[in-house]
Amino acid sequence: MKINNWRGKLAVTLAASGLLSPAAARAANLNTNLVVNPGFESTDFITTGDYGAPSILDWSGGPGFAYSHNPDVTSVPDYADGADPPGAGNWYFTANNNPGSATGDFREPGLFYQDIDVSTGPTAAAIAAGKGRVNLSAWMSSYLNDNDFGKVRVDYLDAGGASQGFSQISDNDPGPDNVWSQTTGFGAIAVGTAKLRVSLFGEAVNNGSDAYIDNVDVQVSQTTNPQFLSLEINTVTGQVQFKNQTGDAVQVDYYEIKSAAGSLKPASWTSLQDQNLASFPAGNGSGNGWEEAGGVAAGVLSESFLTGSSSVAAAASVSLGAAFDTAKAQDVVFRYAVVPPASLTADFDADGDADGADFLAWQRNNGLATGATKAQGDANGDGAVNADDLAAWKLQFGGGGFAGPGVLVRGVVTYVGAGIAAVPEPTSLLYCGFAVAAAVAFRRRASS
Structure with missing residues (x-):
């Protein structure tokens, strides 16, 4: 059975020649599924994988292949468990059909993917303002009693x-x-x-990666508040301050301001350590508060709270003095490290800490052997409430709030002053999932 048409063949030819990409098929509007062929209904039997599975059109890499929701009609097997997703057609993506790889699977991002251009139009405006949010959705299944599972990842390129x-x-x-x-x-x-790279792949637990994915939905929306802290630089006075306009408090333990052109003024920088604010205490050299990093110069200003962190309240502005040289280039890059909330498996009442109330929850249910929930005192997720869960509570007792190290983020830089409009720093970046790992040597800046 051959399921293809002249449009599909033309798309394959144009894509192979670089004249057409999946991203070109749809405008990158807000609140719209930007994925082309999200349900994998556009397939081609010119190239087939294992079990006669057809290749999936409009996606790059691979090629990737599809199994069928309707094996009696398509003569291609259906290995996924459960009732078909709402609106499912004939096909779904399988991560365990990649004959060109050493494993025979798609186990990593970037092997089967689709690039979505978000460099123009309303998506670009939202992203440039630090207000862009990606919303992800997909239906996933697996095979029999395997523990394999699917993943959808969006890289920000x-x-x-x-x-x-x-x-x-x-x-x-x-x-x-x-x-x-x-x-x-x-x-x-x-x-x-400029682009969203949407990758589909699976996690192999039992032999091959029997991960199945259908109805992928990737949308960009615009949030009410910016997603990042901003560094505001006055080009007339040289005053620098960072602002929190995200709408929520942000917990930070590090920041750095860099300029390749040497546009910073260390002598007139008023650091957090200099100010010793109640919410940003100065350290004494042991990492117990905010301390300036070694190597401070016209190219870099940075500080860290090594053993703790501080909250930048919603709508707060924190001045750093006249740290910008108004005669130099406007090339400043601002980064800061966001400290995530602490993960407390023994917070049985979900109030943000591990305390006496959580001990009482464990005590009331101690001895449950099966079917126990976290709210009943099961800290390790094994369905029982016993001494192991009490041990977890003891380790976490008194804990709450936030736990470092922070996740490094590049904020938005805006320049303000007479006749100069606020301009988002074009290379502001977010590093999701990568903790700050480098140790920072601290010392007091030499007074001048």
Whole structure:
């Protein structure tokens, strides 16, 4: 059986010659699914994989192949468990059909993908303002009692094709009871993103990666508030301040301001350590507060709170003094490290800490052997409430709030002053999922 048409063949030819890409098939509007062929209904039997599976059109890499929801009609097997997703057609993507790879699977991002151009139009405007958000959705399933599961990842690519971070969703019910179910998620899009690279792949647990994906939906929306802190530079006075206009408090433990042209003024920089504010305490050299980093110069100003962090309140502005040389180039890059909320498995009442109330929850249910929930005192997810969960509570007792190290983020830089409009820093980036790993040597800046 051959399922193709002249339009599909033409698209394959044009894509192969570089004259057409999947992203070119649809305008990058807000609140619209930007994925071309999201349900994999456009297929071609010119190239087939294992079990006679047809190749999937409009996606790059691979080639990737499709299994069928309707094997009696298509003569291609259906290995996915569970009732078909709403609106499903004949086909779905399978991660375990990649004959060209050493493993025979798609196990990594970038092997089967689609690039979506978001460099123009309303998506570009939202992203440039630091207000772009990606909304992800997909239906996923697996095979029999395998623990394999699917993943959908969106990398934020700049104009040069470099990834500036990513957001990712994974099948929300992996394991032997995995059936077709919808998984959703979202993430802030890095300022400076020109393309979204949507990759589909699977996590192999039992032999091959039996991960199945259908009805992929990737949308860009505009949030009310910017996603990032901004560094405001007055080009007349040289005053510098960072602002939190995200709408929520942001917990930080590091920041740096860089200029390749040497446009910074260390002598008139008023650091957090200099100011010793109540919410930004100065350290004494042991990392117990904010301390200036070694190597401070006209090219870089930075500070860190090594053993803790501080909250930048919503709508707060924090001055750093006249740290910008108004006679120099406007090439400043601003980065800061966001500290994530602490993960407390023994916070049984979900109030943000591990305390006496959580101990009482464990005590009331101690001895439950099966079917226990976290709210009942099961800290390790094994369905029982016992001494192991008490041990977890003891380790976490008194804990709450935030736990470092922070995740490094490049904020938005705006220049203000007479006759100069606010301009987003074009290379602002978000590094999702990568903790700050480099140790920073600190010392007090030499007074001048």
